[in-house]
Amino acid sequence: MGPVRRSFSPWTDPDAVPLIRFENVTKKYGDFTAIDNLTLNIYEREFFALLGPSGCGKTTLMRMVAGFEEPTSGKVLLAGKDLVGVPPYRRAVNMMFQSYALFPHMSVADNIAFGLKQANMPKAERDERVKEMLKLVKLDKFGGRKPHQLSGGQRQRVALARSLALKPKVLLLDEPLGALDKKLREETQFELTDLQVTLGMTFLIVTHDQEEAMTVADRIAVMDHGKIIQVATPGEIYEQPVSRYVADFIGDVNIIPAKVETAGGNAIKLKSPWSESPIEVSTNVSAANGSDAWLALRPEKVGISLQPPAPGTANVLAGEVWDIGYLGDLSIYRVKLPSGDIVKAQIANSTRLVERPITWEDKVWLSWAPEQAVLLTS
Template structure:
């Protein structure tokens, strides 16, 4: 999972400030296509200058929600407000919104600067101002030397930046991006993610991006709404979504996860103790969970929070499992171990390769101990 870039603190968390007014307010919006419910009573607030991600798989409703923000679809029920104005009946061209499509939709017969200038010409902006704004935008996306080229003479990443410049040159208050990096290869996609964040911070435009790529959402956004079957499963910062998922769906959708089924045996204000046959041990979590004793739950533990050792750990047996290493994947920076526990369950463990070495201290068919700290587990009821 790629790290999240450090964002310059304009207002890091306006959603926590009761004095802040949402720039985009979605109130109980539902969209039906015949009998199919694409978006189901979604309510959401997005604040000025946010880089907000709608994350979900195919059919989750994220693109339909984006198209309703743009005005290409109308809600069946509910309301959408942008900057305090009800968008009901307002066509796309009268909204303070611009949209960058996945296909980029560049005009092949036009040069880069002509593509970027197209919207300004449609709005009858004076020629001198068009030249100035286009030059400024091409400099920002680092395409000034390519101004006279046509789209077919550019790389995929350069075409993506032309489409971004064309979307931003009209200075929208809200920019909607539909899978903007889907056509790029992995290295270029990673580079462009950081470029998008930097451009968004320089311009102060509110970005709403639709993506199915969890790493992309985690890297770029200030907050994420995870969508599933037309509803929002959870909204939070990348850290909150990853470290504190509120359901099995969110935990399994974001990154890799190990799930242990169990039954609550002890509940206190500062901890909960869970008996788990799958793990073959008691699971101790150092935070209280408001559930009665004997409640069936799942405990989620991320692979990187589990330590492997050939030697028995100095513990009381809690959060400690035993198993055999069945598979190893060496990825350079990390190694992935698949360990079959004595209970038959397979657990995924990720270990950083801190030392430069060709031999591995733990290899196939080794008997190992798996341990994790009390704060590593998250108790899930759903």
Template sequence: MESFGSFRRKFAPWSDPAAKPFISFENVTKKFADTTVVDDLSLNIFHREFFALLGASGSGKSTLLRMLAGFEEPTSGRIKLDGQDLTGIPPYKRPVNMMFQSYALFPHMSVEANIAFGLKQDGMAKSEIDDRVAEMLKLVKLEKFAKRKPHQLSGGQRQRVALARAVAKRPKVLLLDEPLGALDKKLREQTQFELMDLQYKLGLTFIIVTHDQEEAMTMADRIAIMDAGQIMQVATPAEVYEAPKSKFIADFIGNVNLIEGEVVKSANGMAEIHAEKLGLTISTETRENLSAGQKVWYAVRPEKTRIEREKPLDGSINAVEGELWDIAYFGDMTVFHVRLDNGFTIKASSMNAVRKTDDPFAFDDRVWVSFDTDAGLVLTA
């Protein structure tokens, strides 16, 4: 059997023009009274894809999920699943299942009874139900807890029971609405990898709604970033982070220094951008077709910068001097806020690759922040 890692590296049906989408949202709009929650949205999702809908509260991501589940109907447009138009099909007849943040387990039922509930409702034979429940318990590693009630389980165990119940009916698509929000950070990170492994083993299409960027970046094959009912970008986690389409995306995903500037000149894949707030003309590589005098934004991630006590000797490196204003130690990395003499603050970070308890920098130190010509990205919108 092909390994999970090998499968994830090769899996990219969205790059194949001949690949047929498994789920299609075609010009879907959803209005509640005079409020447009989803606005003329089109999106394709492929079979066996782990897809994330990421956005702030009110962006429309949960409404999109609920329309796919059948709990809401589009005001206009249509949704297709495996070639079937879902218009007018009630939730219980759709080949999808949804797992909610609250888990919604029956408190008076045992673990195995909770998992078996939907199968009994479908009229499955008892012997088949017993086999399926045993299979699900093994899959989520809860065989020893089959007779327990939900209140006798930890939060992570209840989450796995809800997951087992959701996939026991073999839906074509599993919808996850903020499924890990009730878990603590360490357990949430562990469960993310368990979900990825489970999705691969079952060969199902998973769609997760989340506002947690790290969660989406960790689990998803692709991410759709939503804002005000529209999709701002659909791409792999690496593409969203390293090649955002706009300053909105760059600012939304991770930490970034967004610096407004004006193009001085641009030729042969290089540009010079005057950034007044830095007091510097940035030299950068770019694929954008830029014109002198054009307003742009330069985006550089803190980890793509360096922080040093002395000015870099290489004159081609972009460098600014300032005062170390804030230091945040996260264990694996340290983030520095450097305030320039004009009051503008730039963020830098460094990995703590060597074990130590003291820091080479202190508050109020004069330092230099530098970055190479290929460190950042020029954004025109």
């Protein structure tokens, strides 16, 4: 599935027509603005994630597609058709909830068949579709069981099969893996992406879990206060955030305050209270001399050493190891600078840890290449 996902990028085609389009959508509840003049395109066969903290408006957007909410102004289009006034049961979408909402008195097969019955599908065709869905989610032998006889992961699969049974144009996933434990959630994320590619359907997921969005999505929309701050692929969101908000929300990061000292070409020198010497950054971001700026530096891009680097090495900070977090596959070092600020550095534990080479209260030097950090102006 990997090559398929990497080659799929309809959003780069100016002639591509979106399957879902939010066009200048605003949603208000009294004086509160949940969605603020938002425009967004989602394409057919795309796995799209709405990511943000509670109250940012992501669930409101999904509910507009489902038909549970109507925009105060603007349009929500599905395959070019305005959805305003179209009841939920007449929309070519289906929704899977975090709670799964399975009928406890029905068998797994009957739960999956419920929507098909409501659609008056003939029994023979219905039975065949249920069989197909059970095989798809690897529950072939569980059709006769009741939901309480299943594990959490199995119930999640039943809810997914029921949502897919009617073969909607769009499947809406509202925090679908939130009830699963961490290990099972991680396994299910990959199963979900493979399933989406296999079916060739459009999935729209709402989540506040950054790792989940990064794993499953072709593109992510990072939201805040009813606005979209950035829409991009997971790699672009992580490596090229457009603001401190996005950089800080996605993954772990050091945000270093600075002022632009000299700017020329693709090289900029910054003066920061965190460093006695200028900080160099390679970037194509334009910034005026003397303007405020921030450097977003991921911990895994920071080298840490007990020995000072060679004279003339760019971007060096000296400090003392303040805290260490051992996470098995990696270790996080929190280094306190003379200014009192903390910089995080991350090291992969590629060998079995017998004796820690760098420990608490050691004096260390941190360094990074000019191209490893991202210059932010907002």
